Amino acid sequence: MFFRKFGEKLKSLFGGRKIDEAFFEELEDTLIEGDLGARLTDEIVEELRETARREHITEAADLQKRMKELLSAYIRAYDEKPEKGSLNVYMILGVNGVGKTTTIAKMAKLFSGEGYKVLLAAGDTFRAAAVDQLEIHADRLGMRIVKQQMGSDPGAVIYDAITSAQSHGDDLILADTAGRMHNKENLMKELQKMDKVIRAKGVDEAHYRRFLVIDATTGQNGVSQALLFNQAVKLDGIILTKYDSAAKGGALVQIGRTLGLPILFVCVGEKYDDIRPFDKEEFLSSLMGLE
Ligand SMILES: Nc1nc2c(ncn2[C@@H]2O[C@H](COP(=O)(O)OP(=O)(O)OP(=O)(O)O)[C@@H](O)[C@H]2O)c(=O)[nH]1
Ligand SMILES: [Mg+2]
The missing domain is CATH 1.20.120.140 (SRP54, nucleotide-binding domain)
Known part of the structure:
Protein backbone atom coordinates (compact mmCIF):
# COMPACT_ATOMS: atom_id res chain seq x y z
CA MET A 1 0.00 0.00 0.00
CA ALA A 73 16.51 5.88 12.05
CA TYR A 74 14.15 8.74 11.25
CA ILE A 75 10.84 6.92 11.25
CA ARG A 76 8.87 5.95 14.31
CA ALA A 77 5.29 4.92 14.99
CA TYR A 78 3.31 6.70 17.67
CA ASP A 79 2.21 3.79 19.78
CA GLU A 80 0.61 5.30 22.87
CA LYS A 81 -3.10 4.90 23.46
CA PRO A 82 -5.31 7.37 25.31
CA GLU A 83 -5.80 6.23 28.89
CA LYS A 84 -9.31 4.90 29.46
CA GLY A 85 -11.09 6.21 32.53
CA SER A 86 -9.33 9.57 32.26
CA LEU A 87 -10.18 12.48 30.05
CA ASN A 88 -7.78 12.72 27.12
CA VAL A 89 -7.74 15.60 24.66
CA TYR A 90 -6.44 15.21 21.12
CA MET A 91 -6.13 18.48 19.27
CA ILE A 92 -6.11 17.88 15.50
CA LEU A 93 -4.18 20.56 13.62
CA GLY A 94 -3.23 21.36 10.07
CA VAL A 95 -3.56 23.87 7.25
CA ASN A 96 -6.87 24.11 5.40
CA GLY A 97 -8.00 21.21 3.33
CA VAL A 98 -5.51 18.60 4.54
CA GLY A 99 -8.29 16.43 5.96
CA LYS A 100 -8.58 17.34 9.65
CA THR A 101 -12.34 17.08 9.95
CA THR A 102 -12.57 13.86 7.94
CA THR A 103 -9.76 12.33 9.98
CA ILE A 104 -11.48 13.28 13.23
CA ALA A 105 -14.57 11.41 12.06
CA LYS A 106 -12.44 8.36 11.18
CA MET A 107 -10.65 8.50 14.54
CA ALA A 108 -13.96 8.89 16.36
CA LYS A 109 -15.26 5.71 14.76
CA LEU A 110 -12.02 3.84 15.38
CA PHE A 111 -11.65 4.82 19.04
CA SER A 112 -15.29 4.31 19.92
CA GLY A 113 -14.99 0.88 18.33
CA GLU A 114 -12.21 0.25 20.84
CA GLY A 115 -14.50 1.18 23.71
CA TYR A 116 -13.58 4.82 24.24
CA LYS A 117 -16.31 7.32 25.02
CA VAL A 118 -15.57 9.98 22.41
CA LEU A 119 -16.70 13.60 22.27
CA LEU A 120 -16.17 15.84 19.26
CA ALA A 121 -15.35 19.51 19.73
CA ALA A 122 -16.09 21.85 16.82
CA GLY A 123 -13.08 24.10 17.27
CA ASP A 124 -13.03 25.41 13.71
CA THR A 125 -15.31 28.40 14.17
CA PHE A 126 -13.67 30.42 11.41
CA ARG A 127 -14.73 28.76 8.19
CA ALA A 128 -18.41 28.86 7.26
CA ALA A 129 -19.92 25.35 7.33
CA ALA A 130 -17.02 23.86 9.30
CA VAL A 131 -19.24 23.28 12.34
CA ASP A 132 -21.97 21.76 10.18
CA GLN A 133 -19.48 19.46 8.50
CA LEU A 134 -18.37 18.02 11.83
CA GLU A 135 -21.95 17.82 13.03
CA ILE A 136 -22.95 15.76 10.00
CA HIS A 137 -20.22 13.26 10.88
CA ALA A 138 -21.32 13.26 14.52
CA ASP A 139 -24.91 12.48 13.49
CA ARG A 140 -23.90 9.71 11.12
CA LEU A 141 -21.60 8.13 13.65
CA GLY A 142 -23.83 8.71 16.66
CA MET A 143 -21.17 10.78 18.46
CA ARG A 144 -21.72 13.59 20.90
CA ILE A 145 -20.53 16.98 19.75
CA VAL A 146 -19.96 20.31 21.50
CA LYS A 147 -20.27 23.34 19.24
CA GLN A 148 -21.01 27.03 19.13
CA GLN A 149 -21.95 29.23 16.25
CA MET A 150 -19.52 30.25 13.57
CA GLY A 151 -17.30 33.15 14.58
CA SER A 152 -17.33 32.26 18.27
CA ASP A 153 -14.17 31.79 20.31
CA PRO A 154 -12.62 28.32 19.79
CA GLY A 155 -11.19 28.64 23.31
CA ALA A 156 -14.75 28.79 24.61
CA VAL A 157 -15.71 25.74 22.54
CA ILE A 158 -12.91 23.61 23.95
CA TYR A 159 -13.69 24.94 27.46
CA ASP A 160 -17.30 23.81 27.11
CA ALA A 161 -16.23 20.50 25.60
CA ILE A 162 -13.98 19.70 28.55
CA THR A 163 -16.71 20.64 31.05
CA SER A 164 -19.20 18.47 29.17
CA ALA A 165 -16.80 15.52 28.86
CA GLN A 166 -15.98 15.66 32.55
CA SER A 167 -19.61 15.56 33.62
CA HIS A 168 -20.40 12.86 31.06
CA GLY A 169 -17.42 10.67 31.89
CA ASP A 170 -15.93 10.73 28.39
CA ASP A 171 -12.45 9.32 27.72
CA LEU A 172 -11.44 11.27 24.65
CA ILE A 173 -12.13 14.66 23.13
CA LEU A 174 -11.22 15.00 19.46
CA ALA A 175 -10.93 18.71 18.83
CA ASP A 176 -11.24 20.10 15.33
CA THR A 177 -9.36 23.32 14.66
CA ALA A 178 -9.29 25.97 11.96
CA GLY A 179 -6.82 25.52 9.11
CA ARG A 180 -6.94 29.07 7.96
CA MET A 181 -7.66 32.50 9.39
CA HIS A 182 -7.06 36.03 8.13
CA ASN A 183 -3.36 35.31 8.39
CA LYS A 184 -0.97 32.74 9.76
CA GLU A 185 -0.20 34.73 12.90
CA ASN A 186 -3.89 34.91 13.81
CA LEU A 187 -4.27 31.19 13.33
CA MET A 188 -1.25 30.39 15.50
CA LYS A 189 -2.52 32.75 18.22
CA GLU A 190 -5.91 31.06 18.22
CA LEU A 191 -4.33 27.64 18.51
CA GLN A 192 -2.15 28.80 21.38
CA LYS A 193 -5.22 30.15 23.09
CA MET A 194 -7.00 26.80 22.79
CA ASP A 195 -3.85 25.15 24.11
CA LYS A 196 -3.87 27.46 27.14
CA VAL A 197 -7.53 26.79 27.87
CA ILE A 198 -6.99 23.02 27.75
CA ARG A 199 -4.12 23.25 30.25
CA ALA A 200 -5.99 25.74 32.44
CA LYS A 201 -8.89 23.29 32.61
CA GLY A 202 -6.54 20.85 34.29
CA VAL A 203 -5.89 18.41 31.44
CA ASP A 204 -2.32 17.38 32.22
CA GLU A 205 0.46 16.76 29.71
CA ALA A 206 0.05 12.97 29.87
CA HIS A 207 -3.53 13.23 28.63
CA TYR A 208 -3.17 15.99 26.11
CA ARG A 209 -1.80 15.49 22.60
CA ARG A 210 -1.34 17.71 19.56
CA PHE A 211 -1.33 15.92 16.19
CA LEU A 212 -0.58 17.58 12.88
CA VAL A 213 -2.36 16.38 9.77
CA ILE A 214 -0.17 16.36 6.67
CA ASP A 215 -1.56 15.85 3.17
CA ALA A 216 0.60 13.41 1.17
CA THR A 217 -0.04 15.38 -2.01
CA THR A 218 1.60 18.54 -0.64
CA GLY A 219 5.07 17.01 -0.65
CA GLN A 220 7.90 19.03 0.80
CA ASN A 221 5.57 21.71 2.15
CA GLY A 222 4.69 19.33 4.92
CA VAL A 223 8.05 19.96 6.50
CA SER A 224 7.55 23.71 6.84
CA GLN A 225 4.01 23.14 8.10
CA ALA A 226 5.36 20.87 10.82
CA LEU A 227 7.96 23.44 11.85
CA LEU A 228 5.35 26.20 11.98
CA PHE A 229 2.76 24.32 14.04
CA ASN A 230 5.40 22.83 16.30
CA GLN A 231 6.53 26.32 17.16
CA ALA A 232 3.00 27.42 18.08
CA VAL A 233 1.92 24.34 20.05
CA LYS A 234 4.46 21.63 20.64
CA LEU A 235 3.48 18.68 18.43
CA ASP A 236 3.30 15.05 19.55
CA GLY A 237 2.90 13.37 16.21
CA ILE A 238 1.82 13.34 12.60
CA ILE A 239 -1.17 11.93 10.74
CA LEU A 240 -0.68 11.45 7.00
CA THR A 241 -3.76 11.78 4.77
CA LYS A 242 -4.57 11.23 1.08
CA TYR A 243 -1.99 8.53 0.78
CA ASP A 244 -4.30 6.95 -1.79
CA SER A 245 -3.90 10.03 -4.03
CA ALA A 246 -0.13 10.39 -3.76
CA ALA A 247 2.05 7.48 -2.82
CA LYS A 248 4.74 9.89 -1.71
CA GLY A 249 5.56 10.42 1.90
CA GLY A 250 9.21 11.39 1.85
CA ALA A 251 8.17 14.48 3.79
CA LEU A 252 7.50 12.15 6.72
CA VAL A 253 11.12 11.05 6.75
CA GLN A 254 12.21 14.68 6.69
CA ILE A 255 9.83 15.60 9.50
CA GLY A 256 11.15 12.68 11.49
CA ARG A 257 14.70 13.80 10.89
CA THR A 258 14.03 17.45 11.72
CA LEU A 259 11.56 17.17 14.60
CA GLY A 260 11.71 13.52 15.63
CA LEU A 261 7.92 13.26 15.45
CA PRO A 262 6.27 9.83 15.37
CA ILE A 263 3.42 8.93 13.01
CA LEU A 264 0.04 7.96 14.35
CA PHE A 265 -2.17 7.15 11.36
CA VAL A 266 -2.11 7.00 7.60
CA CYS A 267 -5.39 7.74 5.79
CA VAL A 268 -6.06 6.16 2.43
CA GLY A 269 -9.45 7.42 1.26
CA GLU A 270 -12.59 9.35 2.12
CA LYS A 271 -14.56 6.60 3.86
CA TYR A 272 -14.69 6.24 7.64
CA ASP A 273 -12.68 3.03 7.59
CA ASP A 274 -9.90 4.41 5.38
CA ILE A 275 -7.55 4.92 8.31
CA ARG A 276 -4.62 2.69 9.35
CA PRO A 277 -2.38 2.76 12.38
CA PHE A 278 1.12 3.55 11.15
CA ASP A 279 3.20 0.42 10.61
CA LYS A 280 6.89 1.27 10.40
CA GLU A 281 8.05 -2.01 8.91
CA GLU A 282 5.38 -2.01 6.21
CA PHE A 283 6.08 1.63 5.44
CA LEU A 284 9.83 1.17 5.11
CA SER A 285 9.56 -2.00 3.08
CA SER A 286 7.23 -0.51 0.54
CA LEU A 287 9.18 2.74 0.54
CA MET A 288 12.24 0.75 -0.44
CA GLY A 289 10.37 -1.51 -2.85
CA LEU A 290 11.23 -4.49 -0.63
CA GLU A 291 7.70 -5.90 -0.39
N1 LIG B 1 -8.59 10.69 -1.17
C1 LIG B 1 -8.61 11.12 0.08
N2 LIG B 1 -9.30 12.22 0.40
C2 LIG B 1 -9.31 12.63 1.67
C3 LIG B 1 -8.59 11.94 2.69
N3 LIG B 1 -8.79 12.61 3.85
C4 LIG B 1 -9.59 13.67 3.56
N4 LIG B 1 -9.90 13.70 2.25
C5 LIG B 1 -10.72 14.70 1.52
O1 LIG B 1 -10.08 15.96 1.56
C6 LIG B 1 -11.04 17.01 1.56
C7 LIG B 1 -10.77 17.94 2.73
O2 LIG B 1 -11.02 17.26 3.93
P1 LIG B 1 -11.45 17.98 5.27
O3 LIG B 1 -11.58 16.92 6.31
O4 LIG B 1 -12.62 18.85 5.05
O5 LIG B 1 -10.16 18.86 5.52
P2 LIG B 1 -9.91 19.95 6.64
O6 LIG B 1 -8.48 19.90 6.98
O7 LIG B 1 -10.88 19.78 7.75
O8 LIG B 1 -10.21 21.29 5.83
P3 LIG B 1 -10.59 22.75 6.43
O9 LIG B 1 -11.69 22.55 7.41
O10 LIG B 1 -11.02 23.51 5.22
O11 LIG B 1 -9.36 23.30 7.04
C8 LIG B 1 -12.38 16.33 1.63
O12 LIG B 1 -12.93 16.27 0.33
C9 LIG B 1 -12.06 14.93 2.15
O13 LIG B 1 -13.00 13.98 1.74
C10 LIG B 1 -7.86 10.75 2.33
O14 LIG B 1 -7.19 10.09 3.13
N5 LIG B 1 -7.89 10.41 1.02
MG1 LIG C 1 -12.24 21.05 8.58
Missing part, protein backbone atom coordinates in the same frame (compact mmCIF):
# COMPACT_ATOMS: atom_id res chain seq x y z
CA PHE A 2 2.65 2.50 1.01
CA PHE A 3 4.89 4.33 -1.42
CA ARG A 4 4.09 2.04 -4.29
CA LYS A 5 5.36 4.13 -7.19
CA PHE A 6 8.35 5.53 -5.40
CA GLY A 7 9.14 2.07 -4.08
CA GLU A 8 8.94 0.59 -7.56
CA LYS A 9 11.45 3.13 -8.81
CA LEU A 10 13.86 2.33 -6.01
CA LYS A 11 13.35 -1.36 -6.55
CA SER A 12 14.32 -1.19 -10.21
CA LEU A 13 17.16 1.19 -9.42
CA PHE A 14 18.68 -1.17 -6.86
CA GLY A 15 17.96 -4.31 -8.85
CA GLY A 16 20.67 -6.15 -10.78
CA ARG A 17 23.25 -3.50 -11.53
CA LYS A 18 26.76 -2.49 -10.54
CA ILE A 19 27.38 0.59 -8.48
CA ASP A 20 28.76 3.45 -10.53
CA GLU A 21 28.46 7.21 -10.71
CA ALA A 22 25.28 7.00 -12.80
CA PHE A 23 23.69 4.87 -10.09
CA PHE A 24 24.26 7.49 -7.42
CA GLU A 25 22.99 10.24 -9.71
CA GLU A 26 19.80 8.33 -10.44
CA LEU A 27 19.36 7.58 -6.77
CA GLU A 28 19.69 11.25 -5.98
CA ASP A 29 17.02 12.21 -8.53
CA THR A 30 14.67 9.53 -7.26
CA LEU A 31 14.99 10.63 -3.64
CA ILE A 32 14.36 14.27 -4.54
CA GLU A 33 11.27 13.21 -6.50
CA GLY A 34 10.09 11.26 -3.48
CA ASP A 35 10.07 14.46 -1.36
CA LEU A 36 13.07 13.59 0.78
CA GLY A 37 14.51 17.05 0.23
CA ALA A 38 17.98 18.13 -0.87
CA ARG A 39 19.74 17.87 2.48
CA LEU A 40 18.48 14.47 3.47
CA THR A 41 19.06 13.19 -0.06
CA ASP A 42 22.69 14.37 0.02
CA GLU A 43 23.17 12.83 3.42
CA ILE A 44 21.82 9.45 2.31
CA VAL A 45 23.73 9.37 -0.98
CA GLU A 46 26.99 10.36 0.72
CA GLU A 47 26.54 7.75 3.42
CA LEU A 48 25.88 5.04 0.82
CA ARG A 49 28.92 6.08 -1.25
CA GLU A 50 31.05 5.86 1.87
CA THR A 51 29.61 2.47 2.81
CA ALA A 52 30.26 1.11 -0.69
CA ARG A 53 33.85 2.37 -0.62
CA ARG A 54 34.58 1.14 2.89
CA GLU A 55 33.06 -2.30 2.46
CA HIS A 56 34.03 -2.79 -1.19
CA ILE A 57 30.39 -3.23 -2.18
CA THR A 58 29.96 -3.41 -5.95
CA GLU A 59 26.33 -4.56 -6.36
CA ALA A 60 23.60 -1.94 -5.95
CA ALA A 61 21.33 -4.57 -4.41
CA ASP A 62 23.69 -4.84 -1.45
CA LEU A 63 23.13 -1.17 -0.64
CA GLN A 64 19.35 -1.45 -0.52
CA LYS A 65 19.25 -2.82 3.01
CA ARG A 66 21.72 -0.14 4.13
CA MET A 67 19.47 2.55 2.82
CA LYS A 68 16.49 1.08 4.60
CA GLU A 69 18.48 1.20 7.84
CA LEU A 70 19.38 4.84 7.24
CA LEU A 71 15.74 5.81 6.77
CA SER A 72 14.65 3.63 9.64
